[in-house]
Amino acid sequence: MTGAFGRCKRSLPTAAAEPKPVEAEAQQPESSSNLQSFLQWALANGVEGVPGSDGSKTGLYTGEGGERGVVCLQAISKGETIMRLPLRLAITDQEEEGREEQAEDTTGVERQPWSVRLAGKLLQMLQQGDACPWKPYLAVLPRVVPSPLTTYSWDDVQAIQYPPMRRQVDHASWLASSACQQGNGAFTREQWDWALSVVHSRTFGAPGGSSTGGAGVRMLVPLVDMLNHAGDYITSPPGQMPPLVQAGDCVRWDLKAPVGPEGEWLMDLSATRDIAEGEELLLSYGERSNDEFHLHYGFVPARNPHDDITLFTDIEGAIDWWLSAYLPAGALPPQRLQLVINAAYNSAEQEDTSAQAAQAVLATVPRAEAAVIRAELERIKLSAGGMVDGRLLAAYRTLFEAAASQQQQQQEEPAAGTAARLGRDWQQHMRLAVARRSRELLKEMPTPLLQDLEQLAAEDTEQQQAHCWADVLKSYAAAVAAFEAEHGSLLDCEENERDTSAAAAGSAGPDAATSSGSTISEPALPDAGVDAEFARLLLQHAASDATALAPAAEERAGVGSSCILPVTYRAYKKMILTDAVLLCVA
Numbered sequence: 001m002t003g004a005f006g007r008c009k010r011s012l013p014t015a016a017a018e019p020k021p022v023e024a025e026a027q028q029p030e031s032s033s034n035l036q037s038f039l040q041w042a043l044a045n046g047v048e049g050v051p052g053s054d055g056s057k058t059g060l061y062t063g064e065g066g067e068r069g070v071v072c073l074q075a076i077s078k079g080e081t082i083m084r085l086p087l088r089l090a091i092t093d094q095e096e097e098g099r100e101e102q103a104e105d106t107t108g109v110e111r112q113p114w115s116v117r118l119a120g121k122l123l124q125m126l127q128q129g130d131a132c133p134w135k136p137y138l139a140v141l142p143r144v145v146p147s148p149l150t151t152y153s154w155d156d157v158q159a160i161q162y163p164p165m166r167r168q169v170d171h172a173s174w175l176a177s178s179a180c181q182q183g184n185g186a187f188t189r190e191q192w193d194w195a196l197s198v199v200h201s202r203t204f205g206a207p208g209g210s211s212t213g214g215a216g217v218r219m220l221v222p223l224v225d226m227l228n229h230a231g232d233y234i235t236s237p238p239g240q241m242p243p244l245v246q247a248g249d250c251v252r253w254d255l256k257a258p259v260g261p262e263g264e265w266l267m268d269l270s271a272t273r274d275i276a277e278g279e280e281l282l283l284s285y286g287e288r289s290n291d292e293f294h295l296h297y298g299f300v301p302a303r304n305p306h307d308d309i310t311l312f313t314d315i316e317g318a319i320d321w322w323l324s325a326y327l328p329a330g331a332l333p334p335q336r337l338q339l340v341i342n343a344a345y346n347s348a349e350q351e352d353t354s355a356q357a358a359q360a361v362l363a364t365v366p367r368a369e370a371a372v373i374r375a376e377l378e379r380i381k382l383s384a385g386g387m388v389d390g391r392l393l394a395a396y397r398t399l400f401e402a403a404a405s406q407q408q409q410q411q412e413e414p415a416a417g418t419a420a421r422l423g424r425d426w427q428q429h430m431r432l433a434v435a436r437r438s439r440e441l442l443k444e445m446p447t448p449l450l451q452d453l454e455q456l457a458a459e460d461t462e463q464q465q466a467h468c469w470a471d472v473l474k475s476y477a478a479a480v481a482a483f484e485a486e487h488g489s490l491l492d493c494e495e496n497e498r499d500t501s502a503a504a505a506g507s508a509g510p511d512a513a514t515s516s517g518s519t520i521s522e523p524a525l526p527d528a529g530v531d532a533e534f535a536r537l538l539l540q541h542a543a544s545d546a547t548a549l550a551p552a553a554e555e556r557a558g559v560g561s562s563c564i565l566p567v568t569y570r571a572y573k574k575m576i577l578t579d580a581v582l583l584c585v586a
């Protein structure tokens, strides 16, 4: 959850200062008693504005499925502080004070990705039982996080259909199994799955200070992590470019540096607009693609403008694809061809505005984590808002101009069947190329969009209502029918594009905008080898009641049998691709 935050001038506190315990009720087994004990613990430890406490305008609710959230009980004005929490209550991925001073990391923990470090810490704290000062918080963590790692069956993973996400799910599973192995059995695989899914779905990211080498601090923040997400959402009809976007959140969090000698780091929650009684207090977890929501949070937000699709794994793949699609064999002499390819790489590189900032981050994270971040940065994406990666635009423009000038010199069009139509100008070419690639990706997914939408529209759960599937189905069914009446099959309309090229060339389609920003918070790879020192650390804390931490098998199986989440996820991917095809000849 990387929302808006204040810049930290000093390093964030570690978990060294321990919270105070609360009295006897904390031991009650029922979850409502656990919640009460947790709220009392928060009050006892200096949290201001604890839901349900004197002077607070908010309350904690528990839904039918056990999910919690915070609701407004009395009108709150824009800018008003809702809650204030001392950050000593946060559980961070940083080591205890003093450890960072060591010249060399001898434990190996530092070489683990942040999620493994934090998940390991959580499991160790649970092992401490009554001795752990965070026990009331640990007792209210969800027993099951409905993420693919903990709840998907093999069939559910196959139902994702979209290869990049299938690979990410495999990777998350490998990460958990690797952490388990490196811990030499100190905790079970189920416990690691649970702990990793908890940290991935509840962690706040803060910018790092000098003590962390600039790397961000990840924190589990009790109570604030009870707030649910509502980010930006598209309000315009499907396919409209650019889409109209509205913010759904009403609360923000900020870090406040200590004031005065007795001061301490605080996390403040405040209202970003007036909030009426009865409204849920909602944070934005950040401008993330559906990939992260699906993989780490176990839900897919409705109509997320920050969703995207990976068109190519990297720019090399994008250039290779272009050459095979648009350049007939032997069209350019080999030397000239090499020069053109080099020029395309160079222009893409010049567009890579995030490269320098990325290098700084990559230098501070564990090696294997850096590999995942690098792979993410290399992906060439198309966003739900119709934005194409700037590197692709630059490379394809260079390639288009070279091919067009060659054609002019030869005064001939490439023969049909040897290469796709280039287009009249580079902007039209870009639309055609993106549409062509989108059709390819759509064809690789086993079910058509309209079939998925029909399945989703038939779902009548509360969670699905926000997506308005019936309206989305109607809208896409009409748009696809109109398209196919004019151009033939949506997935096989290449030849029709040739026929309609004159009309399309003159149309003022959406100008492809550049976007080189990418999220970098993928799950991270631990080092491949077994880390004996990390294993030793975990073993030290392993206790006999470890299995109590993991959800019961039947609980996991129950959640795993629902398979609407992968269908929801893949439908949004297909909507981005379908929009690209529809727009290309609009």
Ligand SMILES: C[S@@+](CC[C@H](N)C(=O)[O-])C[C@H]1O[C@@H](n2cnc3c(N)ncnc32)[C@H](O)[C@@H]1O
Residues within 6 Å of the ligand: 066, 067, 068, 069, 142, 145, 146, 201, 202, 225, 226, 227, 228, 229, 230, 296, 297, 298, 299, 301
């Ligand atoms: C930080 S926690 C929020 C509190 C959580 N509801 C609880 O009961 O502890 C994040 C989790 O809440 C749920 N969640 C948050 N926002 C949601 C949303 N807009 N739709 C569905 N589930 C959501 C997801 O299960 C997610 O993994």
